[in-house]
Amino acid sequence: MSATTAIAATSAATIAAAASAESPQTDHPLPAMRAVTQHRYGDADVLNVEEIDRPSIADEEVLIEVAAAGLDRGVLHLMTGTPYLIRLMGFGVRKPKNPVLGMDVSGRVVEVGSAVTDFQVGDEVMGIAKGSFAQFASASAAKLVHKPEGVSFDSAAASTISGITALQALTTQGNIAEGDRVLVIGASGGVGTFAVQIANSLGATVTGVASEAKREFVQSLGASDVIDYKTTDLGELDREFDLIIDIGGRNPIRKLRTILAPSGRLVIVGGEGGGKITGGIGRQLGAAMLSLFVKQRLGFFVSSESREYIQPLADLVASGAVAPAISDHVTLDQAIEGIRALEGGQVSGKIVIDVRSSR
Numbered sequence: 001m002s003a004t005t006a007i008a009a010t011s012a013a014t015i016a017a018a019a020s021a022e023s024p025q026t027d028h029p030l031p032a033m034r035a036v037t038q039h040r041y042g043d044a045d046v047l048n049v050e051e052i053d054r055p056s057i058a059d060e061e062v063l064i065e066v067a068a069a070g071l072d073r074g075v076l077h078l079m080t081g082t083p084y085l086i087r088l089m090g091f092g093v094r095k096p097k098n099p100v101l102g103m104d105v106s107g108r109v110v111e112v113g114s115a116v117t118d119f120q121v122g123d124e125v126m127g128i129a130k131g132s133f134a135q136f137a138s139a140s141a142a143k144l145v146h147k148p149e150g151v152s153f154d155s156a157a158a159s160t161i162s163g164i165t166a167l168q169a170l171t172t173q174g175n176i177a178e179g180d181r182v183l184v185i186g187a188s189g190g191v192g193t194f195a196v197q198i199a200n201s202l203g204a205t206v207t208g209v210a211s212e213a214k215r216e217f218v219q220s221l222g223a224s225d226v227i228d229y230k231t232t233d234l235g236e237l238d239r240e241f242d243l244i245i246d247i248g249g250r251n252p253i254r255k256l257r258t259i260l261a262p263s264g265r266l267v268i269v270g271g272e273g274g275g276k277i278t279g280g281i282g283r284q285l286g287a288a289m290l291s292l293f294v295k296q297r298l299g300f301f302v303s304s305e306s307r308e309y310i311q312p313l314a315d316l317v318a319s320g321a322v323a324p325a326i327s328d329h330v331t332l333d334q335a336i337e338g339i340r341a342l343e344g345g346q347v348s349g350k351i352v353i354d355v356r357s358s359r
């Protein structure tokens with residue numbers, strides 16, 4: 001039996017089981033599933049792979065039989081509960097509200113909430129779920145799109161969070177135009193690998209910043225030049241850029257301004273090491289303040305997780321303009337090793353958790 005046939009068979013059985021399952025509102029136990037869980041914040045040592053109840057869904061949600069899940073740095077933030085600011089954003093102050101890790105998802109709809117009109121049982125979807133490192137995950141219908149035919153479940157799972165962030169950074173935030181000279185700092189990571197490819201597909205000339213070991217990898221994504229951040233001080237570069245997408249390294253704003261064109265744009269996406277409490281949001285706020293007084297446009301953003309951005313991203317992947325850079329596939333049981341690899345900076349692009357192989 002091929003993998004696809006096996007998934008289809010499993011899905012049919014699951015859809016039937018889900019249809020006859022007790023309503024989540026009753027006192028009857030929900031069917032079990034395997035999931036990567038955490039019952040407290042911490043490093044990867046707090047994680048378990050265990051059997052728990054399947055999630056119930058709200059009226060505007062669907063239940064997805066997960067085919068694959070994507071691993072990104074946001075997962076590490078939710079695992080550690082740092083910066084602490086995110087705990088106040090609804091994720092749980094003392095411990096995670098949702099014990100199941102994971103956001104990026106692809107799979108098949110097995111149950112539909114009463115207010116959902118655009119998805120049906122059996123639809124193949126991709127997007128953002130609440131706890132995708134599991135055999136089943138609930139997701140708001142507003143954060144899902146139909147998975148394009150021809151895009152694999154693995155590619156779909158690797159795409160959404162990093163891809164929509166890169167897309168918004170370049171377009172709505174960065175106003176990219178054909179012929180722009182674009183610098184992507186953090187070009188070898190989850191967001192950066194999408195940013196390099198999307199910028200390239202929009203006709204920009206892209207320079208990537210990454211570690212030397214990932215030079216060829218970043219070039220293969222379409223960067224015309226790659227700068228090693230360990231040996232080159234960006235402030236010493238003798239060239240300028242129309243658009244800088246700042247994803248890693250937390251370079252001082254004044255340094256980045258010296259290599260930004262007089263009316264260029266700096267879009268701050270993120271950067272690790274900014275401190276446990278706010279994650280160093282002061283740097284972002286400082287840039288936005290300064291932007292009011294200078295010709296260069298300096299700013300930051302938090303990506304919108306709406307379908308408005310997921311659909312064009314899915315279309316880019318379907319057209320072949322962007323190919324998610326998947327460095328490794330792991331099973332649900334190996335997910336914790338994948339998380340350790342991401343923590344250690346050993347990942348190029350994205351790791352995908354192939355949940356189907358865990359059934």
Ligand SMILES: NC(=O)c1ccc[n+]([C@@H]2O[C@H](COP(=O)([O-])OP(=O)(O)OC[C@H]3O[C@@H](n4cnc5c(N)ncnc54)[C@H](OP(=O)(O)O)[C@@H]3O)[C@@H](O)[C@H]2O)c1
Nearest residue numbers: 073186187188189190191210211229248249270271302303
């Ligand atoms: N604003 C938003 O809405 C949003 C959304 C998603 C993510 N983020 C944030 O964006 C950041 C990156 O996320 P990600 O998923 O792309 O992470 P990632 O996959 O871990 O990638 C990090 C990138 O930063 C590079 N890097 C590390 N140290 C650097 C340095 N000193 N100078 C320059 N580059 C350096 C890495 O290069 P090497 O691997 O080659 O060393 C890698 O390319 C995180 O802080 C994340 O929280 C923000």
